[in-house]
Amino acid sequence: MAGRTDTTFGGARLDVSWSQIRRYCYDGVTYLVYGLAVLFFLFPVLWVISLSLRTEGAVYTSLELLPSNPSLDSYREVLDSGLLRWMRNTLFVAVLSVTGILLVTTPAAYGFSRFRFRGRRSLLLAVLGFQMISPIVIVLPLYDIMRTLGLTESHTGLILLYIGLQIPFSLWLLKGYFDTIPTELDKAARIDGCNRLQTLRYVLLRPVMPGIAVVAIFNFVLTWSEFVMAYTMLSPGGEDLYTLSMGIYVFDNQLATQWTNIAAAAVIGIVPIVIFFVALQRYFVRGLTDGAVKG
Amino acid sequence: MARLELNDLRKTFGRGEDSVEAVSDLSLSVSDGELLVLVGPSGCGKSTTLNCIAGLDSVTDGTIRIGGDPVNERRPEERDIAMVFQNYALYPHMTAAENLEFGLKMTTGLTAAERRERVESTAELLDIDRLLDQKPKSLSGGQKQRVALGRAIIRDPSVFLMDEPLSNLDASLRSTMRTEIQQLQEDLDVTTVYVTHDQTEAMTMADRIAVMRGGTLQQVGEPLECYYRPQNRFVAEFIGEPAMNMVQVTRRGDRFVADGFEYPVPKRADHLSSGNSFTLGIRPGAIDVVEPQTGAATGTVGVVEPLGETSHAHVDIADTTLTITTDGPGTVERGDVVGVDFPPQRVHVFDVDTGVAVARRDGLPGDPVESNLNTQVD
Numbered sequence: 001m002a003g004r005t006d007t008t009f010g011g012a013r014l015d016v017s018w019s020q021i022r023r024y025c026y027d028g029v030t031y032l033v034y035g036l037a038v039l040f041f042l043f044p045v046l047w048v049i050s051l052s053l054r055t056e057g058a059v060y061t062s063l064e065l066l067p068s069n070p071s072l073d074s075y076r077e078v079l080d081s082g083l084l085r086w087m088r089n090t091l092f093v094a095v096l097s098v099t100g101i102l103l104v105t106t107p108a109a110y111g112f113s114r115f116r117f118r119g120r121r122s123l124l125l126a127v128l129g130f131q132m133i134s135p136i137v138i139v140l141p142l143y144d145i146m147r148t149l150g151l152t153e154s155h156t157g158l159i160l161l162y163i164g165l166q167i168p169f170s171l172w173l174l175k176g177y178f179d180t181i182p183t184e185l186d187k188a189a190r191i192d193g194c195n196r197l198q199t200l201r202y203v204l205l206r207p208v209m210p211g212i213a214v215v216a217i218f219n220f221v222l223t224w225s226e227f228v229m230a231y232t233m234l235s236p237g238g239e240d241l242y243t244l245s246m247g248i249y250v251f252d253n254q255l256a257t258q259w260t261n262i263a264a265a266a267v268i269g270i271v272p273i274v275i276f277f278v279a280l281q282r283y284f285v286r287g288l289t290d291g292a293v294k295g
Numbered sequence: 296m297a298r299l300e301l302n303d304l305r306k307t308f309g310r311g312e313d314s315v316e317a318v319s320d321l322s323l324s325v326s327d328g329e330l331l332v333l334v335g336p337s338g339c340g341k342s343t344t345l346n347c348i349a350g351l352d353s354v355t356d357g358t359i360r361i362g363g364d365p366v367n368e369r370r371p372e373e374r375d376i377a378m379v380f381q382n383y384a385l386y387p388h389m390t391a392a393e394n395l396e397f398g399l400k401m402t403t404g405l406t407a408a409e410r411r412e413r414v415e416s417t418a419e420l421l422d423i424d425r426l427l428d429q430k431p432k433s434l435s436g437g438q439k440q441r442v443a444l445g446r447a448i449i450r451d452p453s454v455f456l457m458d459e460p461l462s463n464l465d466a467s468l469r470s471t472m473r474t475e476i477q478q479l480q481e482d483l484d485v486t487t488v489y490v491t492h493d494q495t496e497a498m499t500m501a502d503r504i505a506v507m508r509g510g511t512l513q514q515v516g517e518p519l520e521c522y523y524r525p526q527n528r529f530v531a532e533f534i535g536e537p538a539m540n541m542v543q544v545t546r547r548g549d550r551f552v553a554d555g556f557e558y559p560v561p562k563r564a565d566h567l568s569s570g571n572s573f574t575l576g577i578r579p580g581a582i583d584v585v586e587p588q589t590g591a592a593t594g595t596v597g598v599v600e601p602l603g604e605t606s607h608a609h610v611d612i613a614d615t616t617l618t619i620t621t622d623g624p625g626t627v628e629r630g631d632v633v634g635v636d637f638p639p640q641r642v643h644v645f646d647v648d649t650g651v652a653v654a655r656r657d658g659l660p661g662d663p664v665e666s667n668l669n670t671q672v673d
C-alpha cells in the first residue's frame with residue numbers, strides 16, 4: 001500500500017511540473033489573444049476620443065493618438081449646439097421603448113414558455129419570420145402608415161415603432177431564458193397559492209432577471225444609436241425633435257464635415273450607455289452564479 | 296381525517312393521433328395517515344398521477360377525493376395538499392425562511408409574527424434553524440431537501456405528495472433521509488403519496504406499495520405482500536433485488552419440465568393443465584444449492600459477485616442462467632457443478648402470455664393462518 005502511494009506521488013510530481021509549464025504557455029497565449037481582441041475593439045474608441053480632442057486642422061494632418069496640443073473646443077461647441085436636448089430626446093425614446101418592449105415580451109415569453117395552446121408553434125414561427133425582414137426594407141411603407149396615423153414627427157410614433165420592431169427578437173431571447181427555469185418552480189408556486197400572474201411576479205421574475213437585463217441592454221443600445229427609423233420619422237419635424245444619432249449628422253453638413261465635433265458628440269453620447277450597462281451588469285453576474293434549482 | 300381516493304383516474308396528453316394516455320383507469324385509496332409508495336419504471340405515469348392529485352394537471356376522466364370531498368375542480372392551494380419535488384424547486388432568490396413562509400403568506404391571513412413563529416418551529420423540527428437566513432445556492436443537497444420538506448410541512452396539509460424527493464441525493468444521504476422522512480411522516484401522521492422508481496425505497500418506506508406500469512396499476516399491497524405474492528410477472532420482477540429468475544417450463548404430468556430442468560408441480564398449482572407452458576419464477580435468495588443431480592436442475596457456476604455477507608452466483612443451466620444468492624464467500628466457486636432446488640412455497644407460476652400469476656401462495660412466511668391474507672386487489 002505504502003509503496004504504491006510513493007510511486008503515484010513521484011509520478012504525480014512529474015506530471016504537475018509538466019502541466020504547470022503547459023499551463024503557463026496556455027495562459028500566455030490566452031492573454032495575448034485577449035490583448036489583441038481588446039486592442040481591436042478599443043482602438044476605434046480611442047481614436048474617436050483622440051479626434052475629439054484635436055483642433056479641426058489636426059484631423060487630417062496628425063496620426064498621433066495623443067494630440068500634441070489637445071483642446072476642448074469641440075466639446076464646448078457641441079454642448080452649445082442642441083446636443084443636450086438631443087440626448088434628452090434619445091433618453092426619453094430609449095427608456096420608454098425598452099420599458100414597452102419589456103412590458104410586452106415578459107408576459108408573452110412566460111406564456112410561450114409555460115402554456116401549451118393551439119397555434120403556439122405557428123405563432124412563434126410567425127414572430128420569428130417577422131424578425132427575418134430587415135427594417136430598412138419596410139421603412140417606407142411604415143412611414144406611410146405612420147403618417148396616416150398622424151404619428152410621424154413625434155417621439156410617440158418612434159417609440160411605438162421601436163417596440164413593434166424589437167418585440168420578435170426580444171421575445172425569443174426571453175422565452176429562451178424562461179425555458180431554462182425548471183417548471184417545478186411554477187408548480188411549487190401554484191401549490192403555495194400563486195395564480196399564474198403571481199407566479200410570474202413573485203417566483204419567476206427574479207430568476208429570469210439576467211434575461212431581462214440582456215433584453216434591456218440590447219434594446220437600449222439599439223434604440224440609443226438607431227438612425228434610419230429616427231431620421232425617416234422625425235427629420236421633417238425640425239431639430240428640436242432629433243435624437244442623438246440624427247444630431248451627430250447635423251455636424252456633417254453641406255459646407256463641411258466637422259470631424260472633431262462629430263467625435264466629441266459621439267464621446268458624450270457613449271457615456272449614458274456605459275452607465276446603463278454598468279448598472280445592469282450585476283444581473284449578468286448573478287445569473288451566472290445563482291444556483292437556480294439543483295446544487 | 297383525510298383519506299385520499301382515486302376513482303378510475305385517467306389522464307391523456309394531447310388529442311387525436313398522437314395523444315398519450317399517461318394514466319389509465321387508476322383506482323386507489325390511501326387511508327388517513329398512511330404512507331403509500333407509488334413505484335414503477337420511469338415514464339409509467341407516477342408523476343402525472345401525483346400532478347393530478349395536486350391539481351397541477353387536470354384529469355381527463357375520473358374523480359379524486361380528499362377527505363371524502365371531490366376536489367377535481369379545486370385549485371392546488373384549495374386541496375389542502377403539499378408537494379415535494381425531486382429537484383427541490385426552492386425559490387432561488389428567497390432565503391430558506393422566506394421559502395418556508397411564502398405559502399403561508401399567499402394563502403393564510405397570519406400576521407408576520409405568527410408566520411415567523413411557524414417558520415421557526417418547523418425549522419426546529421427539521422433541524423434547519425441555523426440555515427434560515429441562507430439562500431438555496433449556499434445549501435447542500437440534503438439541506439435543500441430539508442427546506443423543501445419544511446415548505447411542505449409548514450402548511451400543515453392533509454396530504455403530502457412527494458415526487459422522487461431523494462433521487463438527487465447520494466446513496467448514503469439517501470438512506471438517512473429515507474429513515475427521516477419515514478419517521479417524520481409517522482410523527483405528523485399525514486396521509487402521504489410517495490413516488491419513486493427505486494424498489495428498495497418502496498419496500499423500506501411504504502405502508503403499502505402501488506406498482507404501476509405503462510399507466511396502469513399492477514398491484515397494491517403491503518411491501519411483503521407484493522414481494523411474496525406478486526400478482527403478475529411484472530411485479531415479481533420489479534420488486535426484489537436481484538430480480539426474480541424466470542424459467543420457461545411445460546407441465547408434463549406432475550412435473551414442470553424444461554431443458555435440463557425438472558420440478559414437481561406444487562400442490563397449489565395442481566389445477567394447471569398438463570401440456571401447457573408456464574413461466575416459473577424463483578427469487579435468487581430462495582434457491583437452495585444441493586448436490587448435483589439431486590435438485591430440480593444441475594448447472595455450472597459462472598460469475599460470482601461477492602458482497603460480503605452474501606454473494607450472487609450465476610449458474611448456467613442448459614440455455615438459461617439462474618442468479619442465486621448464497622451465504623458469504625466460498626459457498627460456491629466459479630466452475631463448480633452444483634444442483635439447485637426450490638422450496639415449493641417459494642415458486643411462482645405465471646401465465647406465459649399474460650404474465651398473470653396463476654398459482655399464488657396463500658399467505659406470507661410466518662403467518663399463523665396463511666389463508667387469512669386476502670387483501671389483494673384484483
Ligand SMILES: Nc1ncnc2c1ncn2[C@@H]1O[C@H](COP(=O)(O)OP(=O)(O)O)[C@@H](O)[C@H]1O
Nearest residue numbers: 308309315317336337338339340341342343344
Ligand atoms: N406534459 C406532457 N405532455 C405530453 N406527454 C406527457 C406530459 N407529461 C408526461 N407525459 C407522458 O406521460 C407519461 C408518463 O409520464 P410521467 O408521469 O412523468 O412518468 P414517471 O413520473 O412515472 O416517470 C410519459 O410517457 C410521458 O412522456
Ligand SMILES: [Mg+2]
Nearest residue numbers: 341342343458
Ligand atoms: Mg416522474
